[in-house]
Amino acid sequence: MKKYILSLAVLSFFYTKSDACAWADPDYDYFNLFTQTIIKDKSYLPFLHSYSTRFYTEFNYSQIPDENIASWKQFFNNQLSYAETDYLVNKMSMNDLNDLKKGNPNNPLLKKLGTGFYSKYREGIDYLIEAKYLEPYMRINFVENPDSFYYSRAESDKNATNLDYNKTISALTSLYNAAKNPEIKQRYGYQLVRFNHYTRNYDKALQAFKTYVEPIRLKGAPYFMALDQLAGAQRGLQMNSDANWNFFQVFMNSKSRKESAFVSMKLSDTASFNNIMKRAGNNEEKNMAYFLLGYEDFANPIPLMEKMYDINPDSEILKVMAARSINELERSYLPTYYYASDDVNNPVVQKSNSDKPNDQTEVKEVKKEKLSFWDKIVRFFKNLFGGSKSDKKEGEKKSDQSDDELLDNPNRIPFYTQNTGYYWSENKPTDFLGDLAKFTEKTKEKSKDEFWQIADAYLKFLSKDYEGSTEILNDIKTNNPEYLEEIKRMKVLNDIVSQPKITAEYEDHLMKNYAEYFIERKPVATDSINSDYNNYYGPVPSTASFLKDVLANRYYLQGEDGKSFLMSNKLSDLQYNPNSSLVKSVEEFYKKPNKTRFEQQIIAKNMDDVGNIDAFFNVIYGDRAMRMGDFAKAKSYYAKAQGFVGIPRLNYDWVSSEKPNVPHQYAQNEYNGFRNISNLVFGHNVWESFESSDTVSMEAEDYSPFPFIKPNMNKLELADALIQLSKIANGKDEKAAKANQLIGNLLYNTSILGYYRHLFVMDVDNTNGGKFDFWSTKNKTPYQYYYKNFLYTSYIEPDNFDLAINYYKKALQLNPNREQKARILFQMASAEQGKYYQYEAKNPANIDYSDPKWSEKNQAHEKQMQDIKNQKFRTYFALLKTQYADTETSKSLMGSCSYFDYFMKR
Template identity: 80%
Template sequence: MKKYILSLAVASLFYTKSEACAWADPDYDYFNLFTQSIIKDKSYLPFLHSYSTRFYTDYKPNLIPDENIESWKKFFNNQLSYAETDFLVNKININDLNELKKGNPANPLLKKLGTGFYQKYAEGIDYLIEAKYLEPYMRINYVESPDSFYYSGNQNDKNATNLDYTKTISALTSLYNAAKNPEIKQRYGFQLVRFNHYTRNYDAALQAFKTYVEPIKLKGAPYIMALDQFAGAQRGLGMGSDANWNFFQVFKDSRSRKESAFVSMKLSDTASFNNILKRAGNNEEKNMAYFLLGYEDFTNPIPLMEKMYDINPDSEILKVMAARSINELERSYLPIYYYTSNDSNSTTAQKSASNTSSDQPKAEAAETPKKELSFWQKIVRFFRRLFGMDDKKTEDNKADQSDDELLDNPNRIPVYTKSNSYFYDEKSKDFLDDLEKFTDKTKEKSKDEYWQIADAYLKFLKKDYKASSEILEDIKTTNPEYLEEIKRMKVLNDIVSQPKIDAEYEDHLIKDYAEYFIKKEPKKDSTNTDYDYYGPVPSTADFLKDVLANRYFLQGEDGKSFLMNNKLSDLQYNPNSSLVKSVEEFYRKPNKTQFEQQIIAKNMDDVGNIDAFFNVIYGDRAMRMADFDKAKSYYQKSQSFVGIPRLNYEWNDNAQKITPRQYGATEYNGFRNISNLIFGHNVWESFGSADNESMEAEDYSQFPFIKNSMNKLELADALIQLKKIGNGNDDKASRANQLIGNLLYNTSILGYYREVFVMDVDNTNGGKYDFWSTDRKNPYQYYYKNFMDTSYIEPDNFDLAINYYQKALQLSNNKDQKARVLFQMASAEQGKYYQYEAKNPAKINYSDPKYSEKSDAHQKQLDDIKNQKYRTYFAMLKSQYADAEITKNLMGSCSYFGYFMKR
């Protein structure tokens, strides 16, 4: 039995930016809050909206009744249920029917029916015996083209040509003539048409339809099935227009064959639709033709919906078009993840990362007009300024916002984001207004409550929650699907329209809407083994969780916002100290509401000792800021830290097992087992090599408190002692300052030990080690969903390392030692350049005809800035220490330095 173990950190790489992966599914990229399938005529379910499949599949197939089974059920005088009829017609063995015919039924269902059942329905049973004999052969013989690209599969499959043509035709004709029941007679006619079609005797198939099917004046299931085969034969003869028309008739009259009939029509252009429209002899056919044209992705449905409305505002297919249109809008208003690009405040859905704020509709992009402050707000702000309290809107005062300010916040989701629409043109952002006008007038004309629900939902998308709620309250219906949608929408309107989520409202949430926030535990005896490759479908509960996360974020309650979408352990990935502080404040908050306890606080139980977890993060930040005393005070409270929380995933033949990672006695766990090489210097730049290959120790003989292996408390203590020694004026002080500089550089984004103070288990690459491209302190604009996707660690301050190196340089009298220190200073200065470069990318469109020219000019500008402002210490090495032994060695181990020295 094989077992595989995968760290959660590795697993997250497969999740991050999954849109770029081949297995991404666009139907999972938005919250499907409007249930398309509430349409009453379930035969149209395949024609609801989907991006990932040609036809909509998110429904149970048994919702669409098969008219053939219903026809047989009626033939047997409703003596059998629908399921029993289906079993008899489609699943029961031919031998069982023969035994029934002989008077010896063995099958339980046939036993229950008794021998009298055959005597009563002999013609029908005899037909089923013949049909079951033919069925394995009823497929057209595949003729592979010499230029065929695809493998055709097993060539030994049975097909119609495996039967003796003459004998089969003779037998079916004889049975047809002998049959007395018109419906059974027509079924034999269907078999004649189908057999000729599948043996490619297309002319004979057409003649069989006219001879054996049409003369029997029945237009039920057998006729529809025969017409389907007749149209297929016409297609075989190249009679495209006639075939389309007859497939259209099948589409119109059948419930279970709509999808296959649509595919068979092969409507690839508007001309094909126009031909059908010209032949439409009544309003029903015209309405259906407009539906087919509106269904295709290359059209805007509104004009066609208007035509359908003029014909019949109660048309069920008009509701299908509305459901598809609403679903398309949802993809722009309800993406599962809003995010902001680093260099702007523009928003885009996960699905369309390339779009910018210029794609926003004018109404959304415009600045919210400033409201006049109340007298009390003016007093509050006066005293805040009086006592030196910062009044910047982006940082504080979130808790002081009025209801109007909160409601008017442009970052209050749902927010319009342009999606990669496959359905509408560039005016899609105005489509909501057009569709709302259409539903508003249709609800007045149609008797179906569907249009009131649709209108209420569109007003919800427009953030007119009051109007939406009023419409919902006025709806009178007994339809259970409608009632469920109305109930959900009332909850949505209530929560999304609430200005501020306070303790009182949290009590309301847990009391009245607990079902949306408290997950039910799966039943232990559940035998459901279905596996969803893409994970769970985004739900209403997920959307409401995002809404609350967004509301807490806008209110300044970052800790609660974070915990709505993340577990406490997720802070390890981007442990920004200000966010950590907010999470800790919530952790220590006394008298939490029931909602906070049951919904939010439950996400804080996966890090072991929570206090130690917070103190490690604070200690790490203090170390990055070279505040070693403060770091030590935190680390003293971190000694019960159990390790950076990671999970092991084990797969075996039967199940998956998830267990917390257990760190070995000598393994770095985020707190212990830190090598003294952390004070050393690079031998070569290789993060993947072992530390004793990439790093070389300095001379620690003067500093016996530097142990071979240390925990962070011991490391902080060593740094405190080094800093004290570094205040001297001798060579030892120089060495001490150099070691401190080394540690600060080695634990920076460029250093071999870059993982030590950012809560990571190793230095392998990831988002933590990206240079920031923004000056914003918080790269999030909406909430902390997909927290691991965005770098959120405060940038390194390379000047801290440079300052310690500067002291070491001033105190040293050894030329080689000075050269070594200057090289380390130059490396830190390189980090400052990378920070500058990340914030100044080339903003050149790839479609610009002068792209290469402009790109080269931008690179030259960066190179000039680099050489003018960020090569200070390389220049000093070259001008003052070119003959030092260390300099010569460095030229051999650092190719760039060697190049610089030779210029």
């Protein structure tokens, strides 16, 4: 099986701020802190909130009671358990029941029951034998449309038409007439309706219901099973209003058939709802109709919930609506990832205003003030003598902030953010937290169910009223185990989220009282219902992962970036975007003496995957010094990095079903982030091809005057060579010119545009990825909240192309050879092109696609950028054209560089 080294930096290229990727699962975008499944009536579990699937699926379907099994259990006078009854009715073979009928039971359960079981329940057992005979055929015959794209079943598949119609009807009618027990009689009636429905004898199905089911006058499980079949036959006759009404009745009265009945209703328009509402004869039916309407149209559920409250404030379906509503709010208040603004000058500040209709979150944009001369004087003296608290920038991050400042920080989660909402619709969710909170407070006074108190407490938690939330939780008296678990979790949430600053003492408190939320345990097979699904997407966001995010955010706001980073990432992740200031903070934590137990067991455990940790840090620092042209400092770092074992990578086996997590072992002649660097790094590229080998894309310069440039070097040797070149470059002769040119080449070749662009950014090769984005953010860091999803955002400091250009300038000045001057000018022009790309990235068009003049404005922006490029970033191309066009070097470059050829011929 072939193995590959895969850079996660490349993987991160595929992640964008849009969740429209085919593999994205919107139900992984929130933490599910308020557990929807605590609703008492489990038959409504499929109708809880989900974006991934039409119906909610994250539960065990055995939780939904089957009224048919319950009916049979009662028929057998509770002699069997629910599980035994289910086995007898749904899983036991027809032959086993026939053996019982013959007085020779072989099935262990039937042996235990004895032969008397048949004589006591003869009619029921005979019915089950007949039902099991029919069951393989009980599906409608598939009629394929010539233009249909539906899958055609194999011809051998059984369906109702495979049975002899007349014989089957005759047998069922005879059995119906012979049965004495009304319930068994009605079950035969159900079979008659179903058989006619599935053979497309729709009129006869309707007649069978009137003849064999209705007269029994029982409204138990068999009745609604038959009614379900009747509605299907009515749908076949285009009696859509009657079909919808009967499916509605099944939905209301059946626990196990709610999902299928809802699908069968086909409530695709307002008229369908209105017809059901008109036929609703009592409050229960009206209440259920409102529920269905709210389920289908979920932009703002409060108005419909008010109607349901007026009918019955204690109804179970109202709790389902509340659970769905809370889930919707949670997705916007507690998404698994907050996307940061790219512009620090325009932070978005969310403030709640409960006096506004629907308690909509007020979003204000902070704009630059126009200050008068007097205002400027006042501000000068305020700044001179220390501004007030209100003068500090909102969202400011400082290590010495007071508790009040930390609590008031607008970037302190949770807060409302405009989440992606409806993945299949342009409609965006609204912030109805205030309205729902008022509704919940009102309802908990009327309803006896503690659900409403828990909901009220949770909404206060979202509103950041942690004290009020905890007070409610402390007053709840309940024995419901699901409620108790939710209450326990919410108390933990309130405690941690309300803490203004995470101190060493509070970390001790976390380990003493809440260690279970932070110490990872090995997953077991029963942890998840859909284990295969979760293996594909990764672990489901949980309370523990939310609390880790909260702490990461707190550390970030407190200025403890290193701890914030390690709450969400491993130390090896720094390789992908090695920003120096963050690396320094992480190193400070690494070297911190007397770490707390929390720091040791929860945070520091993420620092065990890079081999020699000191060497890892020193390589990053050395690389940054090289990019800044400080070769002496780089050498001092590299001298302490000789224990470096290689950039951490995993061998991914795409064939094996096992998780690929084998650390890559670098071969002796393989570049590992420190060793095996070719002297071509001082050369120039023959053609622009990152995919080709360096011997094809690059060409060496004349290194004979510089014997210290070895054919193959490690970074320590490379830094030493640059130091020696720098000393020679201070001269005034042709050798000094060449030394300057070689240094310029190295700086360009290791920039974002160069073939060796991976050497000083902790990467294994020059393939594309997030770290090769041109720097465009105006912020010191693109992270506004904390370092979760670190790999999704480019974070490395930008190249300084002027460093290379300055060395090239010296080389140009000292070199008397016109051919060499042409080569140097071309290199300078290439570096200048990098400066333009950086300018372009910082000045995007920012034209809304909805603008009717988008095309016109976009073309104007492109022309403006082209003019700027020609006026400010074509200095050295222009010199080549005007002064060195006749050189062989220029002519050769025109043949290998299409853009240069285009420029020269204009």
